[in-house]
Every structure is written in structure tokens, then in C-alpha cells.
Amino acid sequence: GQQVMQIPQYQHVQEGEDFTTYCNSSTTLSNIQWYKQRPGGHPVFLIQLVKSGEVKKQKRLTFQFGEAKKNSSLHITATQTTDVGTYFCAGHSGGSNYKLTFGKGTLLTVNP
């Protein structure tokens, strides 16, 4: 079945440093989504990427979808303490079942 690998598992940074998490799917995706889960909270949708090579920005967050639609990345510029949490990518392979396959997530901690 479809697998979505995500690295790194953990990342600790000093406030102001940049952060990147990477996602790789074993199969070509229809789209990929990114979610953020704060400690003790539930996943919250950040963005969806659909097109090959797509790049989207949300303030300090930049999301990329690879040309082959099998990999993606999330980059945060100048991290802040409010960025703390686990970032999950979730791949959708298409079809009407809307099933998402989640990566293992990257836990980001930020030292003030």
C-alpha cells in the first residue's frame, strides 16, 4: 500500500533559525496536504498542493510539491516559539474515497 515517509522525526532550533521538513511518497499523489498539531491539540489543516512543481507561501511558511508529485517540503523562515508543534504531511492518491495517508510527522521545538 501507499507509504509516506517524513524526515526528520525531530528538529530543535533556536528562535530565528529556519526549519524544513521533507515528505516522500512511495506512489504518485493526486495532492498533498500539510497539517500542524500543537502539543495536546488536534491536527489543523494548513494547505493543499495539487499541481506538479507548485509552490505556495503563507507568511513565513513555504510549501513545495515536487515535479513528479511524489515529494513535498515545508520550510519555515525565522522560526518563532509559536511555530512549536508537529507538522504532518498527508498524501491523497486520488479517487472518491478521500483517504489520506499521513507521514510520521516532524516535531519542531523552538528555543527562545
Added chain:
Amino acid sequence: SAVISQKPSRDICQRGTSLTIQCQVDSQVTMMFWYRQQPGQSLTLIATANQGSEATYESGFVIDKFPISRPNLTFSTLTVSNMSPEDSSIYLCSVKARLAKPNEQFFGPGTRLTVL
């Protein structure tokens, strides 16, 4: 967006018992899902809850262990049956809202289950 509530928010149960978790959404949704998330781990899809018919289970999950109901468009229940300590986890209800971005899913606050 969709606002989702889950009951109970947490519970501690004895081995061999069953627990039913409720998920209520404030608006009609096209699809409802149940996920499991073990502490510090990723989300694993248990099943898709289908209105008025049997749920669609993922590999490794069966109806006898995780019976699911969805009597209408805004409500679903997940039962964890004959529990063992391995069932200790967070159970999350998720929905795809009718007017949401394509494929965007909203998650409930989760039910934290501990089985002794």
C-alpha cells in the same frame, strides 16, 4: 469550516470492557472518518463512516473490534470493543465539510483512551 465535538474527551477503562466514542459536527458533512493516534505517533485511518450503511475499514481494522455507526450526516460513533492495553491511544473523528477546500479535513479534539 466545521466544528467537531467528541465525547468523552478522555477515559480510563478496564481490560475486556468496551467504550463508545461520539462525534458530533455542527454542519452537514460529506464524509466522516475515524483515526487512531498513539502518543507521539502519526495518524492511522481506522475506517470511513458511511451514512446508513456499514463503515469501510482499513487493513488491520475489523468491524467486530471497532463497530461504527453513522445514523445521519452530522453524527457518528466508534466503539472500541473488548479492550486491551494495546488499544490505549487517542481516537480522532475527522470530517470533510461540504463547503471546505477540496480534500481538507477537520479534526475533532480527540478522545484519549487508557486501558488498564
